Amino acid sequence: MNMTEKALALLSEKKFSQLKELLREMNPVDLAGILEEMPLESLPLVYRLLPKELAAEAFAEMDNDQQEVLIQAFSDKELQEILDELYLDDAVDIIEEMPASVVKRILRQTKPEVRKKINEILHYPEDSAGSIMTIEYVDLKKAMTVEEAFHRIRSTGVDKETIYTCYVTDSDRKLEGLVTVKELLLSPKTAIIGDIMQTHVIAASTMDDKEEVANQLQKYDFLALPVVDQEYRLVGIVTFDDAMDVLQEENTEDIEMMAAITPTGKPYLKTSTIDLWKKRVPWLLLLMVSATFTGKIIQAYESALAAQVVLTAFIPMLMDTGG
Incomplete structure (x- = not known):
């Protein structure tokens, strides 16, 4: 009996405590796969058994139809808690796929500053780098010491999508360089960021085609690629997982074209x-x-x-x- 069958059996027998213990130890991606096999009428009940952080991570990986079912079942407080746990780019992806009535409810439950950031990303063309970037990154100043940099990473990193690569900007947010956590760990505490940072930075523009940006990440084996505006100000980053999603979408579209089918957004x-x-x-x-x-x-x-x-x-x- 595989994990999905075991979970469905526990659900049918109403052994919710055992089901909770089974699900809470799972990887969010695997958990999303199991939740998608659950009967729609039981999905909200099973979802509420999960710890808050794990629930949000699994929610981001679920199919759009299941996400909509859960949103409809959530109370306003539950929806707000999930949105608070989601990374911004995941929230944008969900909003783009939801009906207008659901989108209005989601935006009502987001904080004003988050709503503003979501709207900014939604205004970028669909196929641009700006539409898939996240603004949750760690930024440093080149006058900082390594010790000060670690203090900033600890204080802000919990809400960032990635902390391995940190970006160095000036007072106008213009990108000046980058430094990795590995380089910080191997440098003395008193070392200055400006002395150890990499100044030759490969960056994408907000209006670059998202497939080209994904190919750049693949070509250079980057975990993330900075995205800058026309004045070279850092506005976000594209992470490797989002690039993989883009390449998968483009490959699916190419296969559909080869099969003489106009590309569709649904499986x-x-x-x-x-x-x-x-x-x-x-x-x-x-x-x-x-x-x-x-x-x-x-x-x-x-x-x-x-x-x-x-x-x-x-x-x-x-x-x-x-x-």
Whole structure:
């Protein structure tokens, strides 16, 4: 019996204390997979068994349909607690996929400063680096000592998506360099950040294509890539996990195009037959027209084909060019 079957069995037997112990030890990604197998009517009940932090991490990994079910079931207080635990880019991703009525409720429960940041990210074009970045990063000043840098990391790092790479900015937030936690650990406490930081920084612009940014992260094996505006001010970072999501989306889109299906935002198995038909019809019509032209070409060479019958062996290849 695998973990999913065990969890479903405990749920059906109403052994909630054992189910709670089973779920609380799981990785958030695995937990999200199990929650997606739960009956929708039982999902809110099972979700409320989880510790707050683990619940938020699993929520970010869940399918949009399950997220919407939970949001509808949450009280305002529960929704606010989940939103407080989510990283900003995860909150933005959820908002982009939710119906308008759900989005309004989410934004009502977010703090004013968080709501402002969410709206700023939502204003970037859908395919830009700005739309997938997070503004939760650690920034340092080059006049700081290593000891002061560690103090800042400890005081602010708990709410940041990554603390391994810290970015050095000036008073106008312009990016001046970066330093890793490894470099900080290996440097004396009195060392100055400006002396140990890397000044040659590869950065992306907020308007760069998100696929290009993802490819940059893959090319240089970065954990995160800084994102700057037109004045080279640091406005956010794109993390490796978000880049992987972008590459997966682009690969799925390419496969759908190869299969003559207009790309859709939903998984194939969760897309209705009518929607699949609508997505495929334009391509089928195009292929029908091209096949008609191929047939006309073959018809024009009927006499040559009659004289050299061996040429008919090439007809399948010609027809394939029309789809």
